[in-house]
Every structure is written in C-alpha cells, then in structure tokens.
Amino acid sequence: MLFRSLRSKLIAILVLLLSLFALATALATLNSMKHDSLSQARDMLNVASKVLRQALQIRATQLSDSVGLLATDFAFRRAVATAEQDTIASVLQNHGGRINADLMLLLSPDGELLVSSDAQLQQADIKPLFLQTGSANSSVADILALHGQPYQLVLAPVRAPNLIAWAGMGFLLDKPLADDIKAITDLDISFVIRQPDSLRWHSSTLTAAQQQALTPVLPLLLQQGGNLQQERDQDYLSVASALDQPQQLWAVQHLSNQRWLSSYQAFRQQLLLIFGATLSLALLVAFVFARSITRPLDALSQFARRIGQGSIEPAPTAGNDEIGLLGRTLHTMQQNILQREQQLLFNAEHDALTGLYNRAAVDRLLPDILAQHDGSLLQLNIRHFKHLNDILGFANADKLLVQLARRLTTVLPKPLLLARLGGDEFLLVYAGLLTPAQVQAKLxxxxxxxxLQQSLINLKLCAGLYHFFAGGERLSDALRRTDIALEHARHSPQRIATYVQGQDESHQRELQLIRDLPEALQNGQFYVVYQPKVDLKQQQCRSCEALIRWQHPSLGFVPPDQFISLAEHAGSIGLVTQWMLQQVCRQLALWQQQGLQMQVAVNLSVQDLLEPALCQQIAALLAQYQLSAASLALEVTESAIMQDADTIVRQLTALRQQGISLAIDDFGTGQSSLAYLKQLPVHEVKIDRAFVKDIATNSNDALIVSATTQLAHSLGFKVTAEGLEQHSGLSALSQCGCDTVQGYYFAKPLTSDAFVKWQRDFSQSPARWFSGETTL
Structure with missing residues (x-):
C-alpha cells in the first residue's frame, strides 16, 4: 500500500500540514489582496467621480464668469435695453465663440426666450433652469437635456441697473468632454440619457463593442447610482452618477478589470511560485526528517527480528533521544530474554526439586549415548515411598529425595547421565556393562x-539393570526394558534384576492384553465357568463360584491371574466386573426358569469396592432380571480389604443390607488382623487353597484350617475350604468343621451346561464323591 511504511506516512503528514498551511495562507492573502484591490478600484472610481464633479464645477464657473462678463458689457446691456436684435445676436456670438460655448441665449426677466443660437430650442426646454433663478439676483447653473442633447447651462442676470434680461451660455456634454475627463482621471466615462422607456448612450470613451457589452448592466447601474457594480462576464468596474435632479442625465465611469486584476494576478503568480518552492523544500525536509527517524527505527526493527531469531549483538542505535532509549530498552530486553531462555531451557530439562535432568532431557540426550557407547541403564526406585510420604509428610519426603539425588552425584564412577524420571524413580546411564554385584555395592x-528431623532414615531401593550396545537400541526400547527389569526387581528378594531377553515380549503381550480387553468383552472372547461349592453336612450343592475365562484369538487361552491383575493396573477392572455381573445375573435368571435354584458368587476387586455406585448398579441388575439378593454372593480378597479398610467396610455393609451374601476370599494369605476381622460385615470365610490341598499329609495345614474354622465359627462366619483335590482331604476338612468345600475333587470350573449336568448327577448320587468312588 502507498502509506504502509512509517517514512511515507511522516512525509505525507508533513507535506499535508505544510500544504494546508500554505494554502490557507495563500487563500487568506489572495482574498485580502483581492479585497484591497477592489477597495482601491472603488477609491479610484470615487476619486474619478469627484474629479468629474470638479471638472463640471470648473466648467460651470467658467461659464458663469463668461456670462457675467457678457452681462456687464455696456454695449450688450444697451442693445438689450433698446432691443437691438442684431447687436444682441452679434455680442452673444462673439462672447460664445471666445469660450467655445455650444449654446448662447437671452431670456426676458419673465423667462421668455428672446434669442437663441439653437433655432430648435423652445422656451419649455429652458424653463427648468429659469425656475431655479427665483428671486435670486445671482447666476444659476445646471445640466439639462435639451431636445435630446445634454447641456451644462449657466444663466446670469443683466441689469441696467434693474433686471432687464437673463443671459445664458451652455456646453454640450459630448465626446470631447469625455475625452478631457478621461485624460484627467485616466478612466473611461460615458454619458447616458435615460428616457421614459429606454436608456441611450450619448457619448463615451468606450468602443461600440464595449458599450454594447455594458448595455445589459446599465439599468442596474442607474438604479443603484453611486454604488460600484461588477459583473462576472464584464471587463469593467462601473459606477453611475446622476448629473441632474430629474436623473435623466447620467455619467458612468469605468475602470478596466485589468487595471486592478493585473497586480492581483501578478501577486498570485508570485505566491504560486513561493508555494511550489516551499512545497519542494518541504518534501526534501520531510524526506530527510522521516529518514532520520525511520532509518534508526528500521535498524531497531531488524534488531528486534534478530532478537526473535536468537541473535546476540549490541543495539544498532545510540544517543540520548527516544530512539536511543528504545535501542537500549531492546538491548536490555535481549539480555532478559536470553536469561529467561536459558532459565526456561534449564527448567525444561531439569527437575525442579532435585536439579537433576528430567525425562525431557533423557529423551534428548540418551539417543546419542545409545548410538555411541556400550553401557548400562540403571533405574532406581524407593520401595514404599508412598508410605514415607504419609509418615514424614510431603515436605520431608521431598528433602529426602534431594539428599538421595545429591548422593547419586557422588557415587563413583560418575554416570554419563543422571536424571529423575519422576516421583521416586532415578535413571543412571553408565559407559560399560555393570554387574549385579556392582549395582549391589552402589545400593x-x-x-x-x-x-532428617534429627533422625537417620534408611531407604530400601530397587534397581533395574539393562545392558545396551552401541547403535543397536532405540530410546523407547531401552527405557521400556529398563522399566521391565525394575518391575521384576520389585518382586525379587534381592531387589535387583537384570533385563533378560524375552521379557520384552512378555511385556508386549501384557500391553496387547490391556489394549484388547475392552473389545474382547464385546465380541465374545470372554466366557464364564462355574465351580461347585458342596455342603459337607447336607452333601448338597446349592452354590457355586463364577470364574471368568478369556480365549484370545491370537494369544490363545489367557489365565485369569494374568489379565485380572493387568486390568486392575490399567483401570479396566470395572468393565470386567460389570460384564461378569451381567452374565451371572442372566444365567441365574435362566436357571430359575429351568427350576434350578443356585447362589452364584462373583469376585470383586478393590477398585470395584471403591466405586460409590456399586450398590445401585447391582440393585439395578437384580431388578432387571427379577432376582432376589440372596441368589448373588460377592467375594473380596483379604488383601483388598486392607488397602482402604474403612471405605470398603462401609461398602460391604451397604451390600449386606441389600441382602447379598459376602465372603472373604483367600483368607489367611492377606494382612488382616483379628481387630479388622470382627468388624467385617461378611457371611463367609474362604480358606485359601495353600492350606487345603495338602491337608491330608501336612499336620500344620490341618492345624491352621482347624483353628481358622473355629475362629470363624465363633465370629458367626461360615467356612469354605478351597482347593480340595483328593478324597483323602475330605475327611480332614470334615473333622476341622468346614461347612463347604470347593475344589477339583468335586469338579473343575464348568460351563453353564456342563455345570447343570454335573449338578444333576451329584444330586442323584452324592455318596459317590463322599465314598471316594468318583475320579477327577
């Protein structure tokens, strides 16, 4: 665009302001000069009008003097007194010739025309002038139109000694007079006669063409006599003056426009030249001024752009003016930006708490190390750090992390890279292959x-070790394998584990299971099997446990202990539980229609029990399939209860109030105490198979089962023994007082149809199982 740059805007503004100022000045000056020129023209016309009056007055005086001499001439008075016509005519002719008078006349005392040099002159023509004499004894002068001709006339009394006559002389107002007046005033003059129905030019110094051009404005000139008139299409300024009282005779004086316009136009031309020169000078000054501003600004703009690109250099401008101040400000900003960038870069790649490298720095730096070195990745983790947080408080736990980070920097040999990956996990990268013994020494x-707080704290660390070789590892693979080794270390007694080839594939399998689980629930890969629970006293089967199975299309059968734990870690266990409850309720409704009354137990995880809407969801399912709450039992592990005992006890209490049977699964392997056990709102305790499968041959197992059964019965719980695999253990469980037995001895987990068939066979002849006649 035309005014996009600051320079063009400054130039335009300066030139515009100067142009407006010059234009205003020129208009005011020209307007003032025009008014002055018109005023001078008006003054010239006024002076000319006065000159005209003066000239006419002088002519009137001359006429009066001449007529006075004539009236005092003795011979003339005698001729008048004796009425000698020839003598009178001769004297009038002689006197008139001496002063070049155009008209000579003689009147009687009563105004009767006695003698006239103009034969056409009538007494009526001269009467207006005679009436002016009145009783005066002195001469009178006036201008009259006599039969269409303008005359300047003078009458003087002739006495001998009384008034015997009036002698008169007159001059024509003609072209010679106009020329004489023009010679005096240097202005054109015209004598105009106004007749009743028209105006007539009598004599004028103007040409015929000029007279014709002025004819249209004559009426206005005469109407506004004495006022200056100028028409746009006229070449003259004119003013009209009446010469007689009836205003029939007019003198119109003309001033040529060129007379007053010439100086105006010359001055206007000078102003235009001055304006042009000033504008050119203004353009030059504006350009220089704008350049003096825009060049430093442009340099500062380029400097700011280079600052944005990360360039480090001094400001391009100096000085104490605003631009210099701006340059110094930009330089200061550059330094501040550099400091902030360095701080941001440091913060982006360093842990705020410990000052070590963070995960972002690992992602940037580790690939080069993996490409150039053979070495080891060592990932450390503090065991039970959450409990330390709870016990010590977050502030003290952070101090502990800082101390550990400092100590890591002192461990020799110094690692190539030391970083805090997050939380309580640290990564150390070494050149060379570390051995477990070396790792143990570091730990x-x-x-x-x-x-800490005037005490000495000892930490328990887990370490995952992974060996890498130059150019053969990707960052993601190396970190994943190190993390896999750390995960194995958490479950290792030595708390140290080295990645073994193949563990990655197992990890990938787990990731695939987690990824495929939601879809598998929808497309029929999961199914439910039922394992009978046999009442020992009544030798009947009125309950069973529902167990989930997964047949993966590519991985084959997936054991429940694999995908259940993965689902819990991935947060997908709720989907599994909802699917399981839905399937069990549907199967219960179907069995009821078939006349089979059965109570089915479903396992719940700790995440299920922490779900506030669990009770409402189960109640909705029971109502949907028109089932009683007693037909459904829920099992929860002892270890799950201990994770959040208070919340889970409240949830179990709400479920019990709905009429649902509750059981503690795998009892004896968890961490519960008798104090918690007596508070649990459950109906049943299930002894873990670890104490049941060898009960016939292991007296300690028999003792534990017996003591647990007595304790549970004393607290009002039923007891179920899981994992019975041989008939020899059946009698031992009966002797211990167990109420219900579940295990492979009676039946493996069965599909719904197979379970119905088994239950029918068992109901018909339970003695076969109790007598030992059946086989697995």
Missing part, C-alpha cells in the same frame, strides 16, 4: 543414614 552406599 549399599545409597540406602543408609539420611539425616
């Missing part, structure tokens, strides 16, 4: 004697 230096 000994890192676990003991951390001063």
């Amino acid at each position: 000994l230096l890192l676990t003991e004697h951390y001063p």
Whole structure:
C-alpha cells in the first residue's frame, strides 16, 4: 500500500500540514489582496467621480464668469435695453465663440426666450433652469437635456441697473468632454440619457463593442447610482452618477478589470511560485526528517527480528533521544530474554526439586549415548515411598529425595547421565556393562543414614539393570526394558534384576492384553465357568463360584491371574466386573426358569469396592432380571480389604443390607488382623487353597484350617475350604468343621451346561464323591 511504511506516512503528514498551511495562507492573502484591490478600484472610481464633479464645477464657473462678463458689457446691456436684435445676436456670438460655448441665449426677466443660437430650442426646454433663478439676483447653473442633447447651462442676470434680461451660455456634454475627463482621471466615462422607456448612450470613451457589452448592466447601474457594480462576464468596474435632479442625465465611469486584476494576478503568480518552492523544500525536509527517524527505527526493527531469531549483538542505535532509549530498552530486553531462555531451557530439562535432568532431557540426550557407547541403564526406585510420604509428610519426603539425588552425584564412577524420571524413580546411564554385584555395592552406599528431623532414615531401593550396545537400541526400547527389569526387581528378594531377553515380549503381550480387553468383552472372547461349592453336612450343592475365562484369538487361552491383575493396573477392572455381573445375573435368571435354584458368587476387586455406585448398579441388575439378593454372593480378597479398610467396610455393609451374601476370599494369605476381622460385615470365610490341598499329609495345614474354622465359627462366619483335590482331604476338612468345600475333587470350573449336568448327577448320587468312588 502507498502509506504502509512509517517514512511515507511522516512525509505525507508533513507535506499535508505544510500544504494546508500554505494554502490557507495563500487563500487568506489572495482574498485580502483581492479585497484591497477592489477597495482601491472603488477609491479610484470615487476619486474619478469627484474629479468629474470638479471638472463640471470648473466648467460651470467658467461659464458663469463668461456670462457675467457678457452681462456687464455696456454695449450688450444697451442693445438689450433698446432691443437691438442684431447687436444682441452679434455680442452673444462673439462672447460664445471666445469660450467655445455650444449654446448662447437671452431670456426676458419673465423667462421668455428672446434669442437663441439653437433655432430648435423652445422656451419649455429652458424653463427648468429659469425656475431655479427665483428671486435670486445671482447666476444659476445646471445640466439639462435639451431636445435630446445634454447641456451644462449657466444663466446670469443683466441689469441696467434693474433686471432687464437673463443671459445664458451652455456646453454640450459630448465626446470631447469625455475625452478631457478621461485624460484627467485616466478612466473611461460615458454619458447616458435615460428616457421614459429606454436608456441611450450619448457619448463615451468606450468602443461600440464595449458599450454594447455594458448595455445589459446599465439599468442596474442607474438604479443603484453611486454604488460600484461588477459583473462576472464584464471587463469593467462601473459606477453611475446622476448629473441632474430629474436623473435623466447620467455619467458612468469605468475602470478596466485589468487595471486592478493585473497586480492581483501578478501577486498570485508570485505566491504560486513561493508555494511550489516551499512545497519542494518541504518534501526534501520531510524526506530527510522521516529518514532520520525511520532509518534508526528500521535498524531497531531488524534488531528486534534478530532478537526473535536468537541473535546476540549490541543495539544498532545510540544517543540520548527516544530512539536511543528504545535501542537500549531492546538491548536490555535481549539480555532478559536470553536469561529467561536459558532459565526456561534449564527448567525444561531439569527437575525442579532435585536439579537433576528430567525425562525431557533423557529423551534428548540418551539417543546419542545409545548410538555411541556400550553401557548400562540403571533405574532406581524407593520401595514404599508412598508410605514415607504419609509418615514424614510431603515436605520431608521431598528433602529426602534431594539428599538421595545429591548422593547419586557422588557415587563413583560418575554416570554419563543422571536424571529423575519422576516421583521416586532415578535413571543412571553408565559407559560399560555393570554387574549385579556392582549395582549391589552402589545400593549399599545409597540406602543408609539420611539425616532428617534429627533422625537417620534408611531407604530400601530397587534397581533395574539393562545392558545396551552401541547403535543397536532405540530410546523407547531401552527405557521400556529398563522399566521391565525394575518391575521384576520389585518382586525379587534381592531387589535387583537384570533385563533378560524375552521379557520384552512378555511385556508386549501384557500391553496387547490391556489394549484388547475392552473389545474382547464385546465380541465374545470372554466366557464364564462355574465351580461347585458342596455342603459337607447336607452333601448338597446349592452354590457355586463364577470364574471368568478369556480365549484370545491370537494369544490363545489367557489365565485369569494374568489379565485380572493387568486390568486392575490399567483401570479396566470395572468393565470386567460389570460384564461378569451381567452374565451371572442372566444365567441365574435362566436357571430359575429351568427350576434350578443356585447362589452364584462373583469376585470383586478393590477398585470395584471403591466405586460409590456399586450398590445401585447391582440393585439395578437384580431388578432387571427379577432376582432376589440372596441368589448373588460377592467375594473380596483379604488383601483388598486392607488397602482402604474403612471405605470398603462401609461398602460391604451397604451390600449386606441389600441382602447379598459376602465372603472373604483367600483368607489367611492377606494382612488382616483379628481387630479388622470382627468388624467385617461378611457371611463367609474362604480358606485359601495353600492350606487345603495338602491337608491330608501336612499336620500344620490341618492345624491352621482347624483353628481358622473355629475362629470363624465363633465370629458367626461360615467356612469354605478351597482347593480340595483328593478324597483323602475330605475327611480332614470334615473333622476341622468346614461347612463347604470347593475344589477339583468335586469338579473343575464348568460351563453353564456342563455345570447343570454335573449338578444333576451329584444330586442323584452324592455318596459317590463322599465314598471316594468318583475320579477327577
């Protein structure tokens, strides 16, 4: 665009302001000069009008003097007194010739025309002038139109000694007079006669063409006599003056427009030249001024752009003016930006708490190390750090992390890279292959004697070790395998584990299971099997446990202990539980229609029990399939209860109030105490198979089962023994007082149809199982 740049805007503004100022000045000056010129023209016309009056007055005086001499001439008075016509005519002719008078006349005392040099002159023509004499004894002068001709006339009394006559002389107002007046005033003049129905030019110094051009404005000139008139299409300024009282004779004086316009136009031309020169100078000054501003600004703009690109250089401008200040400000901003960038870069790749590298720095730096070195990745984790947070408080736990980070920097050999990956996990990268013994030695230096709150804290660390070789590893693979090793270390007694080839594939399998689980629930890969629970006293089967199975299309059969734990870690266990409850309720409704009354137990995880809407969801399913609450039993592990005992006890209490049977699964393997056991709102305790499968041959197992059964009965719980695999253990469980038995001895987990068939066979002849006649 034309005015996109600051320079063009400054130039335009300066030139515009100067142009407006010059234009205003020129208009005011020209307008003032025009008014002055018109005023001077008006003054010239006024002076000319006065000159005209003066000239006419002088002529009137001359006439009066001449007529006075004539009236005092003795011979003339005698001729008048004796009425000698020839003598009178001769004297009048002689006197008139001496002063070049155009008209000579003689009147009687009563105004009767006695003698006239103009034969056409009538007494009526001269009467207006005679009436002016009145009783005066002195001469009178006036201008009259006599039969269409303008005359300047003078009458003087002739006495001998009394008034015997009036002698008169007159001059024509003609072209010679106009020329004489023009010679005096240097202005054109015209004598105009106004007749009743028209105006007539009598004599004028103007040409015929000029007279014709002025004819249209004559009426207005005469109407506004004495006022200056100018028409746009006229070449003259004119003013009209009446010469007689009836205003029939007019003198119109003309001033040529060129007379007053010439100086105006010359001055206007000078102003235009001055304006042009000033504008050119203004353009030059504006350009220089704008350049003096825009060049430093442009340099600062380029400097700011280079700042944005990360360039480090001094400001391009100096000085104490605003631009210099702006340059220094930009330079200061550059330094501040550099400091902030360095701080941001440091913060982006360093842990805010410990000052070590963070995961972002690992992602940037580790690929080069993996490509150039053979070495080891060592990932450390503090065991039970959550409990330390709870016990020590977050502030003290953070101090502990800072101390550990400092100690990591002192462990020799110094690692190529030391980073905090997050939480309580640290990564150390070494050149060379570390051995488990070397790792163990490092852990000994890192676990003991951390001063905190006037105490010494000892840490328990887990370490995952992975060996890499130059150019053969991707970042994601190396970190994943190190993490896999750390996960194995958490479950290892030595708390140290080295990645073994193949563990990655197992990890990938787990990721695939987690990824495929939601879809598998929808497309029929999951199914439910039922394992009978046999009442020992009544030798009947009125309950069973529902167990979930997964037949993966590519991985084959997936054991429940694999995908259940994965689902819990991935947060998908709720989907599994909802699907399981839906399937069990549907099967219960179908069995009721078939006349089979059965109570089915479903396992719940800790995440299910922490779901506030669990009770409402189960109640909705029971109502949907028109089932009683007693037909459904829920099992929860002892270890799950201990994770959040208070919340889970409240949830179990709400479920019990709905009429649902509750059981503690795998009892004896968890961490519960008798204090918690007596508070649990459950109906049943299931003894873990670890104490049941060898009960016939292991007296300690028999003792534990017996003591647990007595304790549970004393608290009002039923007891179910899981994992019975041989007939020899059946009698031992009966002797211990167990109420219900579940295990492969009676039946493996069965599909719904197979379970119905088994239950029918068992109902018909339960003695076969109790007598030992059946086989697995």
